[in-house]
Amino acid sequence: MRPSQLFRSASFRIAAAYVGLFTVSVSILAGLIYLNSTSALQSEIHMRIGAESAALKEEFGQGGIARLLQAVADRQRGRLVGGLDYTVLNAQGTHIFGDLPSTKCTPGWQVFTGPPDGDEPLGQMERLSVRVTPLGGGYCLLVADDIGKVDTFGTLILNSFGLVFLFTLLLAVAGGLFLSSRVLRRIEAINRTAEAIIEGDMSQRIARRHAPDDLDRLAATLNRMLDRMTGLMETLRHVSNDIAHDLRTPLGRLRQMLEEANRTASSPDEFRQVVTGAIEEVDNILTTFGAILRIAQIESGSRRSGFCKVSISSVVADVCETFAPLIEDSGKTLRADIEPELWIQGDRELLVQSAVNLLENAVAHTPAGTEITVRLRRSGDTVTFEVEDNGGGVPDGTTDQIFKRFYRVEQSRTASGNGLGLSIVAAVADLHAARVSATNVYPGLKIDMVFAQPA
Amino acid sequence: MNILLIEDEPELATYVTRYLELNGHRVEHAARGDSGYRLALQHSYDLLIVDRMLPGMDGISLVSRLRGEKRNLPVLFLSNLGGLDERVEGLNAGGDDYLPKPFAPTELLARVNALLRRPQGTHEPTVLRVGDLELNLIKRAAVRGQKEIPLLPRELSLLEYMMRRPEQVITRTMFLEGVWEYNFDPRTNIVETHISRLRSKIGADLIQTVRGSGYMIRAPKPAL
Numbered sequence: 001m002r003p004s005q006l007f008r009s010a011s012f013r014i015a016a017a018y019v020g021l022f023t024v025s026v027s028i029l030a031g032l033i034y035l036n037s038t039s040a041l042q043s044e045i046h047m048r049i050g051a052e053s054a055a056l057k058e059e060f061g062q063g064g065i066a067r068l069l070q071a072v073a074d075r076q077r078g079r080l081v082g083g084l085d086y087t088v089l090n091a092q093g094t095h096i097f098g099d100l101p102s103t104k105c106t107p108g109w110q111v112f113t114g115p116p117d118g119d120e121p122l123g124q125m126e127r128l129s130v131r132v133t134p135l136g137g138g139y140c141l142l143v144a145d146d147i148g149k150v151d152t153f154g155t156l157i158l159n160s161f162g163l164v165f166l167f168t169l170l171l172a173v174a175g176g177l178f179l180s181s182r183v184l185r186r187i188e189a190i191n192r193t194a195e196a197i198i199e200g201d202m203s204q205r206i207a208r209r210h211a212p213d214d215l216d217r218l219a220a221t222l223n224r225m226l227d228r229m230t231g232l233m234e235t236l237r238h239v240s241n242d243i244a245h246d247l248r249t250p251l252g253r254l255r256q257m258l259e260e261a262n263r264t265a266s267s268p269d270e271f272r273q274v275v276t277g278a279i280e281e282v283d284n285i286l287t288t289f290g291a292i293l294r295i296a297q298i299e300s301g302s303r304r305s306g307f308c309k310v311s312i313s314s315v316v317a318d319v320c321e322t323f324a325p326l327i328e329d330s331g332k333t334l335r336a337d338i339e340p341e342l343w344i345q346g347d348r349e350l351l352v353q354s355a356v357n358l359l360e361n362a363v364a365h366t367p368a369g370t371e372i373t374v375r376l377r378r379s380g381d382t383v384t385f386e387v388e389d390n391g392g393g394v395p396d397g398t399t400d401q402i403f404k405r406f407y408r409v410e411q412s413r414t415a416s417g418n419g420l421g422l423s424i425v426a427a428v429a430d431l432h433a434a435r436v437s438a439t440n441v442y443p444g445l446k447i448d449m450v451f452a453q454p455a
Numbered sequence: 456m457n458i459l460l461i462e463d464e465p466e467l468a469t470y471v472t473r474y475l476e477l478n479g480h481r482v483e484h485a486a487r488g489d490s491g492y493r494l495a496l497q498h499s500y501d502l503l504i505v506d507r508m509l510p511g512m513d514g515i516s517l518v519s520r521l522r523g524e525k526r527n528l529p530v531l532f533l534s535n536l537g538g539l540d541e542r543v544e545g546l547n548a549g550g551d552d553y554l555p556k557p558f559a560p561t562e563l564l565a566r567v568n569a570l571l572r573r574p575q576g577t578h579e580p581t582v583l584r585v586g587d588l589e590l591n592l593i594k595r596a597a598v599r600g601q602k603e604i605p606l607l608p609r610e611l612s613l614l615e616y617m618m619r620r621p622e623q624v625i626t627r628t629m630f631l632e633g634v635w636e637y638n639f640d641p642r643t644n645i646v647e648t649h650i651s652r653l654r655s656k657i658g659a660d661l662i663q664t665v666r667g668s669g670y671m672i673r674a675p676k677p678a679l
């Protein structure tokens with residue numbers, strides 16, 4: 001697998017998109033925490049300075065400048081690192097106490113920058129937030145605190161988030177690469193199988209895993225599709241083999257017949273006789289071709305769009321009426337037991353043809369004296385059309401095969417027919433979603449078609 | 456009768472032309488759909504024989520356009536397709552009959568003659584007569600001489616189909632299509648069986664077998 005393929009893979013892109021989203025949300029979170037904590041810290045500092053300024057102003061108010069100086073001196077003495085700075089100026093702006101730079105005595109907040117005192121980040125100046133409070137008698141009180149520690153705290157927050165972020169990014173990219181390479185490997189396996197099939201090895205199937213997941217289900221579906229296609233191709237190959245075989249035989253016969261005539265016939269009458277036979281043979285071949293095309297057309301399912309309500313009762317009754325004299329003439333009897341007014345959704349012409357084919361089949365493959373029984377009846381929500389005879393039946397185990405193309409029961413190979421009549425019946429049944437089956441009834445054969453009756 | 460054959464297969468065209476001319480028709484031939492269409496508009500023919508698949512213009516659109524021009528001459532379609540729906544398509548487009556290739560020349564001739572002799576009027580007879588055989592279409596009863604002949608419904612429609620086409624050759628497939636509405640070829644000879652039944656009921660002299668083609672109903676020639 002090439003790296004470029006890995007980066008182009010869908011799963012990698014999804015992973016990358018998630019990393020991107022995660023980055024944005026972590027940044028927002030970091031920003032929020034930074035802003036909230038620094039502003040909270042800042043306001044706490046302001047509150048402390050404000051409270052101190054007020055307290056000292058109170059001292060001044062009670063005891064004048066001496067008491068104030070006493071108070072700030074006490075505070076300065078107990079001052080620890082990080083504590084507040086105090087400075088008192090007189091009316092001329094001269095320092096009476098403390099070392100903050102002197103300033104104009106206007107009440108409010110100011111920011112001073114001074115030389116570093118060691119707790120600020122390297123290379124930065126000390127920054128002080130100063131509260132200026134004018135006192136009586138021109139005195140001015142300055143209370144200050146280092147706001148550099150706010151910045152330090154903020155930087156600390158940002159740095160921690162930066163570390164977390166870097167670590168997550170690494171993890172996400174590695175995870176994304178790992179996951180997508182796994183998925184890609186499986187897709188690659190599917191791809192290889194498909195390539196092998198394209199190359200001609202239809203037996204290839206996609207390897208399955210034990211734990212079923214999306215890709216595994218896809219593999220299963222693809223495998224089933226391949227099975228179906230193989231089945232269809234198999235059928236197609238069988239059909240073309242059958243066609244080749246079943247048309248070669250009569251074509252060979254035709255050729256032989258014509259060659260023989262060419263060699264031995266001497267009079268126009270003899271030639272005419274051979275030509276008549278040849279035409280008959282050609283007609284049979286054409287009929288077979290027609291039947292094959294018809295089966296293909298029925299199997300394509302395009303006729304289903306023309307389905308409408310058909311009286312199956314009248315279809316069967318008509319066909320029975322048509323065949324009654326013919327069956328009688330061939331020394332057999334026809335019994336029809338048809339329940340009237342049964343309707344199904346279907347194609348009348350094709351239903352007629354199936355009924356005709358079933359009756360012709362019963363007539364053609366039974367000895368004289370056979371009784372043929374046609375039944376049409378409803379049971380529940382199905383309609384069963386049945387053609388039964390008490391002729392010889394078919395050899396055991398061949399009842400399913402008689403619906404196959406060109407299948408002819410061995411002993412009846414010589415009998416007329418192209419072996420496609422029942423295939424057409426099966427195709428029509430399939431088109432109508434009907435179940436068709438043959439059973440030996442000793443003596444004889446019963447073929448039934450079971451249709452679902454529309455509500 | 457003047458027939459225009461529109462067919463692009465030269466061998467088949469020559470064969471059909473020769474056969475129809477031999478049987479007393481005049482045939483003109485066009486090898487393309489568009490030229491055939493122009494010919495059909497310029498001259499008056501009694502019948503058109505049109506192949507489905509043609510260069511220039513296909514048979515279906517040719518006939519639809521002719522019908523659009525109010526040309527009501529009978530049309531017989533020829534087709535290689537011979538499938539399930541092609542027949543219906545051809546008839547819907549305005550064709551009067553449909554013959555799938557390959558066909559026997561006798562079949563073509565019988566259908567051509569049937570189309571040419573089709574009554575143009577809309578007058579619908581209630582009684583059909585051939586010789587002394589009478590078929591009352593309203594009472595659905597056949598009488599020969601003075602004797603009523605009991606017929607089954609199928610035999611009645613078979614007889615009606617023939618009596619509407621007296622002295623015309625009717626082929627097996629024409630019977631199957633016209634009487635049974637079977638557009639496929641059953642392998643058994645149901646037509647022969649039913650004709651022989653009918654014959655035995657109405658008398659053998661009326662229905663003649665035309666060898667290699669089909670049957671014809673005709674009043675027997677008076678015995679000399």
